[in-house]
Every structure is written in C-alpha cells, then in structure tokens.
Amino acid sequence: MKKLILGTAALALTAGLAFADGHGKTIRMGTEGAYAPYNFINDAGNLDGFEIELGNELCARAELTCEWVKNDWDSIIPNLVSANYDTIMAGMSITAERDEVIDFTQDYFPPTASAYVGAADGADWETGIIAAQTATIQAGHIAESGATLVEFATPEETVAAVRNGEADAVFADRDYLAPLVEESGGALVFIGPEVPLGGGVGMGLRESDGELRDKFNAAITDMKADGTLNALLIKWFGEGTVTY
Numbered sequence: 001m002k003k004l005i006l007g008t009a010a011l012a013l014t015a016g017l018a019f020a021d022g023h024g025k026t027i028r029m030g031t032e033g034a035y036a037p038y039n040f041i042n043d044a045g046n047l048d049g050f051e052i053e054l055g056n057e058l059c060a061r062a063e064l065t066c067e068w069v070k071n072d073w074d075s076i077i078p079n080l081v082s083a084n085y086d087t088i089m090a091g092m093s094i095t096a097e098r099d100e101v102i103d104f105t106q107d108y109f110p111p112t113a114s115a116y117v118g119a120a121d122g123a124d125w126e127t128g129i130i131a132a133q134t135a136t137i138q139a140g141h142i143a144e145s146g147a148t149l150v151e152f153a154t155p156e157e158t159v160a161a162v163r164n165g166e167a168d169a170v171f172a173d174r175d176y177l178a179p180l181v182e183e184s185g186g187a188l189v190f191i192g193p194e195v196p197l198g199g200g201v202g203m204g205l206r207e208s209d210g211e212l213r214d215k216f217n218a219a220i221t222d223m224k225a226d227g228t229l230n231a232l233l234i235k236w237f238g239e240g241t242v243t244y
Helices: 009-013 050-061 073-081 138-145 155-163 175-183 211-227 226-236
Strands: 028-030 040-043 065-070 105-108 113-117 129-134 148-151 171-173 189-196 201-205
Touching: 009 129, 028 050, 028 113, 050 065, 050 211, 050 226, 065 105, 065 201, 113 138, 113 155, 113 175, 129 138, 129 155, 138 148, 138 171, 148 155, 155 171, 155 175, 171 175, 171 189, 175 189, 201 211, 211 226
Parallel strands: 028 065, 129 148, 129 171
Antiparallel strands: 105 201, 113 171, 113 189
16 A cells, blocks of 8 residues: 655664563554545544454454554654554555564555546646655655655645646555545546555554564464455455455
8 A cells, every 4th residue: 555654763763662561451553544445534533444443353363452543644653663552554555664664564455556546537647746645655656757746744635636736646545546536426537557566555563562563463364364354355445456
C-alpha cells in the first residue's frame, strides 16, 4: 500500500522496551483512521475497516489485550518509536527505508498497485501537477518522475485537489481510489498506468519488540493457513482483490 515515512536511527534507539518490560497488560495499536477501507472513522464515530477487524482478530489469536490509538500519518512512525503505542496498522507498505528504523511482521496484504486518478481522461499524469499524501511511497515516486509533486497531509485533501483543479491527478493506492472513482458518477476517472510499489502491507513494531512481532507473525500465518485472512480481504476489498 502507501506510505513512506522515515525516522532516524537515533530516534529508534530512544524506544522503550515496552513489550519486554512486562507489557503483558495492553498492547496499543496505532492507526491513522483516515484511509478507507483499510482504516477509517465510521458513522458512529468509531475506528473501523479492514485493519481494525484484522487487528482485533490477530490480538485474539495471540491472546493479547489490545486497544486502538488514532494518530496522524505524518507522525505515526516517530510516535511508535517513542513508545506512544506498540504497533502500527495503517496501510503501511513494507520498504527497505522504513525497515532501517522500525521492524515489520510479514505482510497481511499482498503487494498491490498504485494508480492515477484525474477529472478527465486526458489529464496529464506524466508532466502535470500530481497530488499525493505527504511522506508516502507515492509521493516519493512522483518526486522522482517528470511530474510536479504537490503534497497534502491527508488522503482526502489529495482527491479534493483534483476535484477543485489544484492538481491534474492524484496518485495513491488503487484500492483507496477505486471506490471514490465508482461513487463519483464520472467526475473522477483512472488515467495512466498502474504502478506496483512497496512489498505489501505489514504491521510496524519497534525493533526491540521481537517477541511481540513473533506473536503477531504466528497469528498472521494462522489466518493465512485457515483462509480467514483471504475472507477479510474479499469482504473489505471485493472479489477481484489479490489474496494469498
């Protein structure tokens, strides 16, 4: 999925050994709450989405007591490293750059494509103004292309930039964009090629929390083996989604 945030190695060294310290109490699960259908705030004002349902099931299988913490995307890795919560489940792509700062479980969402969406078929995705969320792998990709990158703090703002003419196109996870295109009544259309980025989506943890990572890895493996992870992927992303 999306997202390229880099902390620093020095920051990583400041993390407390939360799980090792007898953290057997409550595992705090960090998420963005703004990236449907991965994670979002529902009409009742509660966190909801694929990752919330998956995370709750992983906690149950790992016999852990968990609670969710909502955090803005641009500080989500620093706040993990600073021990404000213990995991990240926020549609975070596994990348080599991030892996230098934090640790990851195995992927729970296979590598998928990013895509361009514009307000018209002829929108210039190659050399035009392209909106992307700040500190994402999509923003990094556009910065290295021939287009002009304009960054926004939230995914909603990237799409709004296309709707109001600030940008020629938005570049984001196709899974995020697809329902918006479908619901737009033709006001938004896919343009240009799909672009594979990242190594799948995984749970981020502090590098010091190897025991906690292993517990979640075992639960993810279990869900892959019994088909329940695939069932959740289809439930939240539709029959055509990539599964394990």
